[in-house]
Amino acid sequence: MKNRIAIVGYGNLGRGVECAIKQNSDMELYGVFTRRAPESLNTLTGAKVFHVDDILNHKDNIDTVIICGGSATDLPVQTPALAEHFNVIDSFDTHAKIPEHFNNVDIAAKKSGKVAMISVGWDPGMFSLNRLYAQAILSDGKDYTFWGKGVSQGHSDAVRRIEGVLDARQYTIPVASAVEAVRNGENPELTVRQKHTRECFVVAAQGADKAKIENEIKTMPNYFADYDTTVHFISAEEMARDHSGIPHGGSVIRSGKTGLNGENTHIIEYSLKLDSNPEFTASVLVAFARAALRMSKEGMSGCKTVFDVAPAYLSAMSGEELRKNIL
Amino acid sequence: MKNRIAIVGYGNLGRGVECAIKQNSDMELYGVFTRRAPESLNTLTGAKVFHVDDILNHKDNIDTVIICGGSATDLPVQTPALAEHFNVIDSFDTHAKIPEHFNNVDIAAKKSGKVAMISVGWDPGMFSLNRLYAQAILSDGKDYTFWGKGVSQGHSDAVRRIEGVLDARQYTIPVASAVEAVRNGENPELTVRQKHTRECFVVAAQGADKAKIENEIKTMPNYFADYDTTVHFISAEEMARDHSGIPHGGSVIRSGKTGLNGENTHIIEYSLKLDSNPEFTASVLVAFARAALRMSKEGMSGCKTVFDVAPAYLSAMSGEELRKNIL
Numbered sequence: 070m071k072n073r074i075a076i077v078g079y080g081n082l083g084r085g086v087e088c089a090i091k092q093n094s095d096m097e098l099y100g101v102f103t104r105r106a107p108e109s110l111n112t113l114t115g116a117k118v119f120h121v122d123d124i125l126n127h128k129d130n131i132d133t134v135i136i137c138g139g140s141a142t143d144l145p146v147q148t149p150a151l152a153e154h155f156n157v158i159d160s161f162d163t164h165a166k167i168p169e170h171f172n173n174v175d176i177a178a179k180k181s182g183k184v185a186m187i188s189v190g191w192d193p194g195m196f197s198l199n200r201l202y203a204q205a206i207l208s209d210g211k212d213y214t215f216w217g218k219g220v221s222q223g224h225s226d227a228v229r230r231i232e233g234v235l236d237a238r239q240y241t242i243p244v245a246s247a248v249e250a251v252r253n254g255e256n257p258e259l260t261v262r263q264k265h266t267r268e269c270f271v272v273a274a275q276g277a278d279k280a281k282i283e284n285e286i287k288t289m290p291n292y293f294a295d296y297d298t299t300v301h302f303i304s305a306e307e308m309a310r311d312h313s314g315i316p317h318g319g320s321v322i323r324s325g326k327t328g329l330n331g332e333n334t335h336i337i338e339y340s341l342k343l344d345s346n347p348e349f350t351a352s353v354l355v356a357f358a359r360a361a362l363r364m365s366k367e368g369m370s371g372c373k374t375v376f377d378v379a380p381a382y383l384s385a386m387s388g389e390e391l392r393k394n395i396l
Numbered sequence: 397m398k399n400r401i402a403i404v405g406y407g408n409l410g411r412g413v414e415c416a417i418k419q420n421s422d423m424e425l426y427g428v429f430t431r432r433a434p435e436s437l438n439t440l441t442g443a444k445v446f447h448v449d450d451i452l453n454h455k456d457n458i459d460t461v462i463i464c465g466g467s468a469t470d471l472p473v474q475t476p477a478l479a480e481h482f483n484v485i486d487s488f489d490t491h492a493k494i495p496e497h498f499n500n501v502d503i504a505a506k507k508s509g510k511v512a513m514i515s516v517g518w519d520p521g522m523f524s525l526n527r528l529y530a531q532a533i534l535s536d537g538k539d540y541t542f543w544g545k546g547v548s549q550g551h552s553d554a555v556r557r558i559e560g561v562l563d564a565r566q567y568t569i570p571v572a573s574a575v576e577a578v579r580n581g582e583n584p585e586l587t588v589r590q591k592h593t594r595e596c597f598v599v600a601a602q603g604a605d606k607a608k609i610e611n612e613i614k615t616m617p618n619y620f621a622d623y624d625t626t627v628h629f630i631s632a633e634e635m636a637r638d639h640s641g642i643p644h645g646g647s648v649i650r651s652g653k654t655g656l657n658g659e660n661t662h663i664i665e666y667s668l669k670l671d672s673n674p675e676f677t678a679s680v681l682v683a684f685a686r687a688a689l690r691m692s693k694e695g696m697s698g699c700k701t702v703f704d705v706a707p708a709y710l711s712a713m714s715g716e717e718l719r720k721n722i723l
Binding site for chain 2: 340351352
């Protein structure tokens with residue numbers, strides 16, 4: 070019996086989930102649910118498309134809903150609403166608002182008796198898991214998260230809103246010497262500026278004041294002012310040729326001490342190098358969708374995060390196969 | 397209420413557990429249980445020492461027993477026997493015999509209603525977890541485990557058994573070009589020889605035939621014959637000065653493809669660089685001891701592996717704190 074998945078929201082992440090489901094033989098895509106006119110939407114794999122307002126009519130055909138909306142306005146509404154009827158997964162990534170989102174979703178999922186997993190992806194998600202494991206093991210230590218090299222969608226959007234900018238791509242880049250110091254167990258104190266640099270590629274409108282654009286970027290509060298930022302002006306052709314991917318990645322590194330007097334140092338590092346940020350996030354979502362359905366079948370309910378999922382639930386292998394083959 | 401731990405077996409691993417307990421304020425060492433005469437043993441922290449035959453007399457004072465014996469002959473007997481009375485953790489690491497060990501321990505722990513965790517450490521253990529997570533996420537991919545640079549106790553012992561050898565230390569070293577090829581997503585097919593080399597430091601007896609010793613090492617079946625091995629003869633002083641540590645480490649790397657036609661590649665890497673193999677293993681054991689007691693209090697029982705432990709159980713933080721601080 071396959072795990073019948075519904076996708077809500079069909080942007081980059083939704084398309085990534087569509088592709089990831091194809092790679093897992095115990096999964097089946099029931100359909101894509103969208104706010105757009107369903108007939109206007111062509112799916113990559115020819116999956117059926119429905120209007121999201123009709124989703125309750127399909128309740129008996131769906132085991133788990135993967136919600137692929139945005140964290141700013143979609144997920145705070147969609148996840149609690151859908152958790153009242155379905156097992157759901159989202160990738161809510163506004164770290165500061167996770168406790169509030171958890172509580173709202175938990176109330177809905179406890180009422181329905183469903184499993185609702187939030188903040189699944191790589192950060193929050195796999196990076197969070199690695200922070201937890203590393204902290205639990207090396208209790209006397211310090212950990213660091215570095216992001217990149219990768220495209221930050223939020224920062225790219227911020228640059229695009231500047232007058233005279235036609236298109237922009239922003240890369241977040243970890244400072245190599247900082248990463249090395251952490252890997253060497255030096256436990257450095259690092260400012261925001263010392264951890265990451267930002268690099269922007271900008272297509273300016275004809276006649277735009279490039280010096281003014283560059284200054285506006287570099288002094289933008291929250292987004293760029295606290296970083297060393299470089300700005301490159303390029304043509305629309307160069308943008309399309311060299312910057313159409315959505316790569317990302319990064320590392321979680323913890324160094325800690327053990328021994329009677331802390332005489333031994335240990336370094337734990339978890340690193341990702343991703344060609345496609347949304348496709349990787351989608352692959353994490355699909356693995357946790359497998360877990361959600363299993364946990365639901367075992368009678369669990371309520372809001373869960375990656376911290377609450379015993380790893381065995383993620384694998385298509387049985388416990389016996391896992392112990393034999395990969396333990 | 398602290399988690400009262402008993403240590404069974406007081407070698408390098410037992411001493412590591414003793415030190416790790418000191419680093420965790422929710423843990424308390426009740427005592428060390430040994431097969432030796434208790435009065436002959438001085439513990440690092442002044443912990444009480446008892447004879448292991450008396451452990452049942454201390455049943456009401458112990459929440460969890462961390463069994464620090466060897467996998468060859470100790471753990472197959474000790475873990476099932478102790479699981480009949482206590483929550484237990486071991487670091488059983490004979491991969492091929494894990495299913496058998498699991499079954500024996502499971503019967504005992506189900507009978508007693510206790511939680512018994514086996515094969516906790518870094519491989520098996522954290523490396524196994526990372527194989528599982530990475531496989532579940534990137535279902536179309538291939539993973540590799542590299543060990544080292546680090547001391548292999550078994551290989552060092554094998555060299556020590558050769559006639560004319562007074563002392564020996566063997567390092568397992570991953571082949572840098574193989575690791576690079578894997579990190580680049582090339583998914584190479586690698587033979588045993590192409591993945592690791594072996595380096596031996598040997599103190600020979602006066603007048604011993606060094607050429608013969610070197611040849612015996614390099615041609616030893618299972619241990620060295622399938623590897624490129626280098627042998628260095630050194631003095632006892634050099635051995636004590638340069639090779640008294642027990643460092644280890646390694647990497648689990650998975651590369652996999654996503655997208656409609658596998659057009660995007662992703663690399664997941666988990667790496668450890670450990671000054672002290674036994675102290676790190678001990679730190680993992682203590683974190684899972686916390687989980688075992690919690691799971692036991694929630695009414696779970698039977699044999700568990702790292703795959704069965706929801707990560708939140710490992711942390712001293714509450715679910716709420718975890719979501720707020722590290723998700």
